[in-house]
Amino acid sequence: MSIDTIIGLLALGALFALEGWLPARPGGRRLRHGARNLGLAAASAVVGALTAPLLVLATELSAASGIGLCHGLGLGWAGCALLTFVLFDLWMYAWHRLNHELPLLWRLHRVHHTDPAMDSTTALRFHPGEILLSALANCLVLLALGMSLGMLVLYKSLMVLVILFHHSNIDVPGWLDARLRAIIVPPSMHRVHHSDVPAETNSNYGTVFSFWDRLFGSFRLRADPAQIRFGIGAYAGDDWQRPLRLLRLPLEPTPGPLRTPAEASR
Numbered sequence: 001m002s003i004d005t006i007i008g009l010l011a012l013g014a015l016f017a018l019e020g021w022l023p024a025r026p027g028g029r030r031l032r033h034g035a036r037n038l039g040l041a042a043a044s045a046v047v048g049a050l051t052a053p054l055l056v057l058a059t060e061l062s063a064a065s066g067i068g069l070c071h072g073l074g075l076g077w078a079g080c081a082l083l084t085f086v087l088f089d090l091w092m093y094a095w096h097r098l099n100h101e102l103p104l105l106w107r108l109h110r111v112h113h114t115d116p117a118m119d120s121t122t123a124l125r126f127h128p129g130e131i132l133l134s135a136l137a138n139c140l141v142l143l144a145l146g147m148s149l150g151m152l153v154l155y156k157s158l159m160v161l162v163i164l165f166h167h168s169n170i171d172v173p174g175w176l177d178a179r180l181r182a183i184i185v186p187p188s189m190h191r192v193h194h195s196d197v198p199a200e201t202n203s204n205y206g207t208v209f210s211f212w213d214r215l216f217g218s219f220r221l222r223a224d225p226a227q228i229r230f231g232i233g234a235y236a237g238d239d240w241q242r243p244l245r246l247l248r249l250p251l252e253p254t255p256g257p258l259r260t261p262a263e264a265s266r
């Protein structure tokens with residue numbers, strides 16, 4: 001088991017306990033909700049494990065052949081580490097945005113957005129197809145950046161902590177959330193991203209750093225975050241939340257025209 005997976009599982013356990021103690025919203029059937037999300041996450045974890053060697057291969061190929069931005073610029077170890085960490089997060093922003101703007105990618109990514117009760121387990125609710133496409137695209141980006149395996153593991157370890165935190169249903173004090181928001185994506189931003197209002201879903205694409213959304217005009221907050229309704233209206237029903245149904249969701253006929261949140265908000 002990789003170090004980022006171990007960190008993720010420990011953090012998930014801690015956050016799930018905190019959500020029971022200090023919930024931002026009263027929890028419903030937390031265990032059933034979590035088990036369903038983790039059921040889908042198990043299928044995605046298999047794809048993640050099968051594609052992990054490809055990511056390792058990309059970093060080794062880059063190091064051995066000198067391919068990639070880092071090698072081309074002749075930066076030292078520290079410069080290279082910092083540059084690839086920040087640029088990989090920019091890539092995550094761009095990939096997430098593409099998942100909202102391209103209909104084929106949205107069919108897969110909407111599985112993440114159909115959760116009507118967001119909590120830390122939602123951070124792992126991704127369709128295996130999205131994990132596969134993301135891993136293949138990541139290989140190309142790792143080669144283009146010349147990112148080392150060590151930096152990739154460090155990025156993924158930090159990323160899993162941030163995404164578990166910003167999906168969590170913890171009642172984070174406003175002052176703390178605001179301070180964190182200066183650097184990372186906190187719950188106040190990502191809860192807006194999970195709103196069932198298309199214009200809000202179409203905002204706050206950041207993964208780790210919050211400044212990409214400010215830079216590219218997709219930053220958005222709600223004055224009344226407690227009133228945000230999570231999910232996608234057409235798929236809010238309980239039956240849509242079963243793991244096997246979620247696996248089939250990308251192929252399901254859609255009620256009404258298939259529109260990405262980006263198209264719907266225009």
Ligand SMILES: [Zn+2]
Nearest residue numbers: 096100109193
């Ligand atoms: Zn999204």
Ligand SMILES: [Zn+2]
Nearest residue numbers: 112167190194
């Ligand atoms: Zn999310």
